[in-house]
Amino acid sequence: MLIKSFDEYKQVYDYSIKNPEKFWDEIAQNFYWRKKWDKVLEWNFRDPNIKWFINGKLNITENCLDIPAKKHPDKIAFYFEPNHPDEKSYSISYKELLEKVCQAANALKELGVKKGDRVAIYMPMIPEATIAMLACARIGAIHSVVFGGFSAQSLADRINDAECSILITADAGKRGNKIVPLKQTADEAIKSTHSIKKVLVLKHTGESIAFDNQRDVWWHEIVPQQKTFCEPEVMDSEDMLFILYTSGSTGKPKGVVHTTGGYMVYTAYSFLNVFQYEPNDIYWCTADVGWITGHSYIVYGPLLNGATSVIFEGIPTFPDAGRFWQIIDKYKVTHFYTAPTAIRSLEAFGTDIIKQYKLDSLKVLGSVGEPINEEAWEWYYQNIGKGKCPIVDTWWQTETGGILISPLANITPLKPSYATLPLPGIIPVLVDDKGNEIQGNNVEGNLCIKFPWPSIIRTTYGNHERCRQTYFSTYENLYFTGDGCKRDQDGYYRITGRVDDVINVSGHRIGTAEIEDAINQHPDIVESAVVGYPHPIKGQGIYAYVIPTKEIKDVKLLHKEVNDLITKIIGPIAKTDVIQVVSGLPKTRSGKIMRRILRKIAEGETYNFGDTTTLLDPSVVDEIKQAKLKSELR
Ligand code: 7RM
Numbered sequence: 001m002l003i004k005s006f007d008e009y010k011q012v013y014d015y016s017i018k019n020p021e022k023f024w025d026e027i028a029q030n031f032y033w034r035k036k037w038d039k040v041l042e043w044n045f046r047d048p049n050i051k052w053f054i055n056g057k058l059n060i061t062e063n064c065l066d067i068p069a070k071k072h073p074d075k076i077a078f079y080f081e082p083n084h085p086d087e088k089s090y091s092i093s094y095k096e097l098l099e100k101v102c103q104a105a106n107a108l109k110e111l112g113v114k115k116g117d118r119v120a121i122y123m124p125m126i127p128e129a130t131i132a133m134l135a136c137a138r139i140g141a142i143h144s145v146v147f148g149g150f151s152a153q154s155l156a157d158r159i160n161d162a163e164c165s166i167l168i169t170a171d172a173g174k175r176g177n178k179i180v181p182l183k184q185t186a187d188e189a190i191k192s193t194h195s196i197k198k199v200l201v202l203k204h205t206g207e208s209i210a211f212d213n214q215r216d217v218w219w220h221e222i223v224p225q226q227k228t229f230c231e232p233e234v235m236d237s238e239d240m241l242f243i244l245y246t247s248g249s250t251g252k253p254k255g256v257v258h259t260t261g262g263y264m265v266y267t268a269y270s271f272l273n274v275f276q277y278e279p280n281d282i283y284w285c286t287a288d289v290g291w292i293t294g295h296s297y298i299v300y301g302p303l304l305n306g307a308t309s310v311i312f313e314g315i316p317t318f319p320d321a322g323r324f325w326q327i328i329d330k331y332k333v334t335h336f337y338t339a340p341t342a343i344r345s346l347e348a349f350g351t352d353i354i355k356q357y358k359l360d361s362l363k364v365l366g367s368v369g370e371p372i373n374e375e376a377w378e379w380y381y382q383n384i385g386k387g388k389c390p391i392v393d394t395w396w397q398t399e400t401g402g403i404l405i406s407p408l409a410n411i412t413p414l415k416p417s418y419a420t421l422p423l424p425g426i427i428p429v430l431v432d433d434k435g436n437e438i439q440g441n442n443v444e445g446n447l448c449i450k451f452p453w454p455s456i457i458r459t460t461y462g463n464h465e466r467c468r469q470t471y472f473s474t475y476e477n478l479y480f481t482g483d484g485c486k487r488d489q490d491g492y493y494r495i496t497g498r499v500d501d502v503i504n505v506s507g508h509r510i511g512t513a514e515i516e517d518a519i520n521q522h523p524d525i526v527e528s529a530v531v532g533y534p535h536p537i538k539g540q541g542i543y544a545y546v547i548p549t550k551e552i553k554d555v556k557l558l559h560k561e562v563n564d565l566i567t568k569i570i571g572p573i574a575k576t577d578v579i580q581v582v583s584g585l586p587k588t589r590s591g592k593i594m595r596r597i598l599r600k601i602a603e604g605e606t607y608n609f610g611d612t613t614t615l616l617d618p619s620v621v622d623e624i625k626q627a628k629l630k631s632e633l634r
Pocket of ligand 1: 367
């Protein structure tokens with residue numbers, strides 16, 4: 001499976017494109033299947049209908065746990081590093097992890113969970129979050145992890161959409177000097193749901209919480225006494241493994257569905273090759289399991305390779321901005337995978353703090369979640385990697401399940417801010433707005449993928465048409481990513497950012513429509529329009545234009561109220577950075593807001609707004625611009 005040189009990459013890539021089925025057939029042979037597949041692939045992007053490893057039977061947790069536990073029972077699967085360095089850290093071996101997952105799986109069975117049931121997981125970044133996910137997979141239940149920073153309403157929406165019968169949560173989580181009241185938020189959420197029968201609660205911080213004896217069950221009262229083995233449920237390759245909600249341009253977040261066989265093969269293969277992971281390496285991905293990066297490259301990808309990983313509950317700046325570097329030294333981390341926003345925020349603390357640490361265990365650095373600007377790339381390369389660790393700038397999405405465009409560490413020649421080249425089996429194409437493929441190099445367009453890969457999205461939960469519409473209808477016979485992209489003279493890819501109404505704030509995807517819906521619930525606001533603008537640390541900041549019902553005397557107060565409302569409805573990650581009160585929005589005659597213009601104003605453009613002839617009332621543009629300039633002069 002492991003590619004060892006750039007020449008080999010080119011050969012393998014070529015082979016994978018010419019014989020995709022043969023290529024993936026050979027890769028899939030490296031795993032343990034209860035029954036091999038009859039056929040590698042059936043697909044069309046029209047419906048869409050995509051099936052990999054047809055009629056293959058397996059349980060992904062046997063590959064993640066039983067196989068490595070047999071090969072090296074005492075090898076560490078996870079090092080847990082708590083929020084504060086003075087709290088207790090510990091490690092879990094593969095044998096222990098298998099046993100813990102089996103106990104949790106048996107507990108879920110006791111609570112009535114069956115194959116195909118949906119289980120919501122709302123947990124801090126602690127090993128039990130991973131154990132809960134794997135316990136679901138063990139018994140064929142479908143996990144739906146909801147990021148612990150989301151609000152009660154966001155949690156309720158996700159529980160309702162998938163009709164989850166069980167919620168797994170903790171009393172609370174810790175993030176820096178903040179306590180995240182997970183159980184309290186969960187209780188609030190459950191009030192507006194109907195499907196939850198039981199809530200499994202882990203005691204983590206010891207916070208006092210409300211407890212419903214009929215509905216709530218303590219983890220420590222049901223899990224540890226279970227048998228340490230649980231017979232894995234035999235799943236079909238195309239049985240659902242998990243649902244993960246993600247934001248798009250319109251409506252509520254969609255439940256992206258990934259299935260078992262293809263997801264396993266692709267996450268394992270991409271992890272091994274991108275990171276060039278070797279058996280004694282220590283890998284650390286700083287993401288949260290609430291995002292796809294956590295699913296694919298904290299849980300499944302590393303475990304499928306028998307890797308040793310660090311799980312960290314805290315934040316980069318607590319108790320001080322040296323926390324990441326201290327953890328790297330403590331565990332002798334060889335592979336460090338984080339987001340550009342974290343890099344930029346730590347850069348702001350200067351290099352003196354870094355000099356207190358050795359960082360000499362590092363071999364490979366990774367970046368994910370948003371475009372990494374050249375300046376941040378150089379800073380990361382020089383100050384963290386000391387000029388000797390390659391940076392793998394990994395481009396991918398919740399919908400792709402795994403990394404599609406990225407350098408292979410120490411193999412692909414790097415170029416700052418370029419995700420470089422596609423992984424084997426991936427055929428990226430750039431298309432113009434009419435859907436014509438743009439050939440050749442030194443070009444720019446909308447990024448699409450031409451051929452399926454094993455971990456491609458299968459459907460959006462409960463609404464297949466929405467999946468077709470969103471990803472497969474913009475351009476015929478292509479998967480549309482929503483990203484803009486350049487291909488340079490060497491055929492290298494550079495992602496330029498979203499071309500749709502999705503904002504990427506600190507690597508988190510948020511739909512402008514979701515934020516507008518929340519803002520519009522404010523009693524003094526009639527209408528709003530939200531756009532992203534360049535932000536030095538977050539990548540993009542959130543700029544909201546609002547039309548009030550009455551004269552606003554205190555804009556600062558309104559801003560605070562709007563952000564409190566957004567926090568309540570979505571979560572703090574969607575708070576606006578700037579709010580501007582306006583009397584009208586630039587709309588076309590058909591009533592569509594011209595966000596392009598609002599984006600330009602938010603960016604500080606004062607002159608060139610492009611074609612404004614289709615606007616119903618072009619004077620609003622000048623008014624908004626003048627008001628912005630005036631407020632900046634104040
Ligand atoms: C993994 C993840 C997906 C969106 C995607 C892009 C952006 C992610 C990169 C990137 C430039 C990268 N999944 N994105 N990685 N842009 N370079 N290396 O983030 O579903 O949450 O977001 O993130 O816009 O479409 S996600």
